[in-house]
Structures are given as structure tokens and as C-alpha cells.
Amino acid sequence: MKRILFCLALLAAFALSACGTQTEAPENTAVPMDGDEAPQYDPSNPLANYLDHSNLDDETLSHATQSLDVTSESNGVTAKLQQAMGSANLLYLSLEVTYPDTAEHLGLLDAAPTFTLTKTGQTTQDDSFANVGSSWGCDPDSTSITYLLDVESSHALLTTGQDVTLRMEIPATGSALSFDWTIETSAPQEEIVLKTQQGEQMGSAILTPFALSASLNSTGQDRDALLSSLVLLDRNGDPLMPNEAAAASNTEPCQIFFTFSSPLMVDQVCTIQIGTLTGTLSSP
Structure with missing residues (x-):
């Protein structure tokens, strides 16, 4: 996923949000919620300041959230990995x-840091395991920056008990920081078979509250059209929410990743549609 930079004064942004002032969000980037329901900044629960989790019940949210407080230092740069929230296919940090x-x-x-996440002990990045994107807000005159990282795993490998290492490379200071921890987040997950209207199996998908990752056979459909075609239906056949953001990999078979800016409860979904392909959840 593209690493997207947005430069705002964080405290000012939160204050404006609380006053109901709209802040334009970069494409595919999660930012603080706007409007009268925007929360006050809570340093003890940092991800809650960026992500709208209002659709999740307390139990799901609790299992999907992990406090980390892992620190690292290099060449005068100090950092704390504060918190994780997500599922096996999408983890926010x-x-x-x-x-x-x-x-x-x-x-x-002009030269933003780069991030990679690997299994602990793995020295090179494996894109099939996870890809990391970053967004950040700052005051240009400040020495502190809070980064929001989104870690995508199209094969849902970010599972409970997995030992992982986040690496941060900062060209501007020549710093290299690393953070090791064991994933403890968990969230409901459904594996779904995708079929044509004629019943031919054409791929599969993994649905979690935070994202849907799909692996498709050749469909003959335009990739861009597929990226804008996701529909989630409840048991009454009514759409639950529109597709919020999507990104496609260049691997084969076709990998498509949909992220939800507002996470949802998996048990509310009965059917998914991607273009002409349909999948039914096993336990709606």
C-alpha cells in the first residue's frame, strides 16, 4: 500500500474535530474522526483517537486491542510502539x-521513514506475509511525531501467538529501530468461497471486522472495476456499508484487499459480492 504523508498539527486537528470542523482525509488513510461525535484525544488509548470502532461491541474491541509499550532508540531517536488493534489480515499500530x-x-x-514487519528472526521483508503503510501528523516545529501504521496481510497471517518484528529506517538521521512482540490481538474471521452465478468456484476471501482480502482466479473483469464493486449484505439482503478503500497486489492469482474505515461486526454479514462473484458466510 502507498505510504501516505499528511502533515497537520495533531492537537489543532483534534481541537478542530471537536468543534465540528471537517478535515479532508487523504485517500486510503485513517485519520481522526470529525464532527460532534469526535472523541477527545486520549494518550492512554492512542488508536481510539484515529479509528472509528463505534460499530464493534465491547468484547470484540477488547480482543482486537493490545497494549504494547515497546521502546527502541538509535542515533538520538527514541520511539515507543504504543498499541495494536486489528485482526489477522489488517493490524493498526x-x-x-x-x-x-x-x-x-x-x-x-521530504524523506519519510520506511517501515517493514516480518516474523521475528526473518531478516528480509516478505510481501506475502505483510505490507506496512504509514500516515502521520506533526507540527513542523515539533520534535515528536505520532505515526499510524496499517499492516496488511492478504493471507491473514497476523495471528495470535505470532512473534513479529517492526523495523523503522530513518534516512534523515541514519537511525534503525526495531520492536519485537508477540501478537495477542484476535477478531472474528470468516473464510468464504466465491462463486459465479453458475456456481463455478472462482476464488476465496477472508472477512474480519477490519478488512476483506480476496484471492481470485482470472475473472475476465477489469481490476479497477473489481476494486469498486464490493457489496456486503445482511441476512435481509440489505447493504451494510459501502467499500471504503481498496488496493490490489500484482501477484497471481489476483489478490485484492479491501479495508473498512469503520470496522464492522462479522456476524452481521450474510453475503459478499465482488463484481459478478458471490460468497455466502457459513454462519450468518
Whole structure:
């Protein structure tokens, strides 16, 4: 997924949100909620300040959230990996970083850090395991930046008990930081067979509250059309929510990843449709 940069003064943004002022969001980027229902900034629960989890019940949210507080330091840069929230195919991370100089003086606005997540002990990035995207907000005159990371795993490998390492490379300071932890987040998950109207199996999908990852055979349909064609239906056949964001990989068979800016309860979904393909959940 593209690494997307948005530069806002965080405290100002949260204050504006609380006043109901709309903040334009970059495409495919989760940002603080707007409007009268926007929460106040809570440093003890950082991801709640960025992600709308209002559709999740307390039990699902509790299982999907993990406090980390893992620290790392390199070349004058100190960082704390604060929290994780998500599922086996999409994990959000909040990372607070303090630099030895301001973001503007270090050139961070032009040369953003890069992130990778691997299984612990694995020295090279494996895109089939996970891809990391980042968004961040800052005051250019500040030395502290909070990063929101989204880790996608199209094969849903971010499972409970998996030991992982997040690496952060910062060209501006020559810093290399790493954070090790064991994933403890969990969320409901459904594996779905995708079929044509004639009943021919053409792929499969994994649905969690945070994302849907699909692996498709050759459908003859335009890739861009598929990316805008996701429909989730409840047991009455009514649409639950529109597709919020989608990204496609270049691997074969065709991998398509849909992220939900507002996570949903999996047990509310009965049927999914991607283009002309349909899948029914086993236990709606």
C-alpha cells in the first residue's frame, strides 16, 4: 500500500474535530474522526483517537486491542510502539517517535521513514506475509511525531501467538529501530468461497471486522472495476456499508484487499459480492 504523508498539527486537528470542523482525509488513510461525535484525544488509548470502532461491541474491541509499550532508540531517536488493534489480515499500530531536532530541520517532510514487519528472526521483508503503510501528523516545529501504521496481510497471517518484528529506517538521521512482540490481538474471521452465478468456484476471501482480502482466479473483469464493486449484505439482503478503500497486489492469482474505515461486526454479514462473484458466510 502507498505510504501516505499528511502533515497537520495533531492537537489543532483534534481541537478542530471537536468543534465540528471537517478535515479532508487523504485517500486510503485513517485519520481522526470529525464532527460532534469526535472523541477527545486520549494518550492512554492512542488508536481510539484515529479509528472509528463505534460499530464493534465491547468484547470484540477488547480482543482486537493490545497494549504494547515497546521502546527502541538509535542515533538520538527514541520511539515507543504504543498499541495494536486489528485482526489477522489488517493490524493498526500507533508509534510515538521523538527526534533530536524538528521535523522540518531534519527534512522529514521530504524523506519519510520506511517501515517493514516480518516474523521475528526473518531478516528480509516478505510481501506475502505483510505490507506496512504509514500516515502521520506533526507540527513542523515539533520534535515528536505520532505515526499510524496499517499492516496488511492478504493471507491473514497476523495471528495470535505470532512473534513479529517492526523495523523503522530513518534516512534523515541514519537511525534503525526495531520492536519485537508477540501478537495477542484476535477478531472474528470468516473464510468464504466465491462463486459465479453458475456456481463455478472462482476464488476465496477472508472477512474480519477490519478488512476483506480476496484471492481470485482470472475473472475476465477489469481490476479497477473489481476494486469498486464490493457489496456486503445482511441476512435481509440489505447493504451494510459501502467499500471504503481498496488496493490490489500484482501477484497471481489476483489478490485484492479491501479495508473498512469503520470496522464492522462479522456476524452481521450474510453475503459478499465482488463484481459478478458471490460468497455466502457459513454462519450468518
